[in-house]
Amino acid sequence: MAYTIEKRDEIIIFEINRPAIHNAINGEVVEGFQRLVQNVKTDNSIKLAVITGAGEKTFCSGGDLSVFHMLKTEKEAYAMLSETAQVLYEVASLDIPTIALLNGTAVGGGCEIATLCDFRLVKKEAKCGFIQGKLGIISGWGGGAYLFEKGMRHDHALQMLTEAVPYTSDYLHSIGWATEVYEGDKYSALAKFSEKMIVPHASVLKAYKKQVIQKWENTQLYERIMKEVSTCSILWEQDAHHEAVDAFLKR
Numbered sequence: 001m002a003y004t005i006e007k008r009d010e011i012i013i014f015e016i017n018r019p020a021i022h023n024a025i026n027g028e029v030v031e032g033f034q035r036l037v038q039n040v041k042t043d044n045s046i047k048l049a050v051i052t053g054a055g056e057k058t059f060c061s062g063g064d065l066s067v068f069h070m071l072k073t074e075k076e077a078y079a080m081l082s083e084t085a086q087v088l089y090e091v092a093s094l095d096i097p098t099i100a101l102l103n104g105t106a107v108g109g110g111c112e113i114a115t116l117c118d119f120r121l122v123k124k125e126a127k128c129g130f131i132q133g134k135l136g137i138i139s140g141w142g143g144g145a146y147l148f149e150k151g152m153r154h155d156h157a158l159q160m161l162t163e164a165v166p167y168t169s170d171y172l173h174s175i176g177w178a179t180e181v182y183e184g185d186k187y188s189a190l191a192k193f194s195e196k197m198i199v200p201h202a203s204v205l206k207a208y209k210k211q212v213i214q215k216w217e218n219t220q221l222y223e224r225i226m227k228e229v230s231t232c233s234i235l236w237e238q239d240a241h242h243e244a245v246d247a248f249l250k251r
């Protein structure tokens with residue numbers, strides 16, 4: 001399976017399980033995210049949702065270029081990007097806190113997935129960045145819109161998007177993207193981070209998360225995400241994007 005879903009007491013853990021290609025996202029993983037959403041919606045005992053990656057090196061390397069590079073036109077790109085962005089918004093807007101447990105590097109769409117979560121626990125050795133700019137596109141799953149919701153300094157957020165490079169965990173913590181930097185076992189880090197948050201009744205956690213979702217609805221976050229998807233789709237069709245992806249796959 002391209003993913004696993006495991007419930008540990010009141011925490012549900014989604015692990016992207018494609019370590020051979022750096023946990024790249026394909027259609028099966030997206031279906032897994034839909035299952036995660038359904039599991040949370042049908043089990044009121046769940047208090048926290050965690051997304052992580054298999055292996056020690058990479059959390060997620062974004063879209064699976066070996067699959068997505070076959071999408072050539074704006075229309076083809078929009079179909080994939082909008083479907084995935086919709087599912088990821090359902091993950092982001094789960095009525096419980098979400099935690100990205102970054103077991104390693106997160107780039108491209110992987111950085112978007114980490115950013116949509118409420119918290120980011122980042123392994124010391126990990127590097128994370130919105131590298132889409134190097135491929136001639138922008139974040140295509142709403143990563144820019146989510147980033148501007150994180151309360152970071154505007155200049156740091158815009159710099160992350162426009163520089164299109166991965167940053168160290170310590171730097172990401174210094175600018176407020178990483179909630180914490182951890183060393184050693186990821187599940188020990190998760191247990192330490194969540195030990196207080198797991199105590200209140202689920203209804204308390206849900207009430208606070210619903211306040212966040214209300215703010216997103218009031219500020220039309222979902223509409224802003226879909227505009228980002230449209231812009232990425234336009235850039236996707238340009239030669240600069242296809243040439244950059246071909247170069248990566250042939251390097």
Ligand SMILES: CC[C@H](C(=O)O)C(=O)SCCNC(=O)CCNC(=O)[C@H](O)C(C)(C)COP(=O)(O)OP(=O)(O)OC[C@H]1O[C@@H](n2cnc3c(N)ncnc32)[C@H](O)[C@@H]1OP(=O)(O)O
Nearest residue numbers: 021022024061062063064065066068108109132139140141
């Ligand atoms: C769909 C759009 C979406 C969005 O923005 O909304 C995106 O995510 S666009 C961005 C897509 N992702 C990338 O461009 C990242 C590509 N990968 C890398 O930058 C590196 O592989 C990295 C940093 C993850 C790891 O680097 P490292 O040097 O350790 O490994 P290699 O680069 O040699 O990769 C090993 C092996 O894995 C394949 N690989 C890695 N990432 C992907 C990917 N995202 N999709 C498909 N395949 C991937 C890579 O091609 C190598 O395969 P091999 O056959 O061994 O050459």
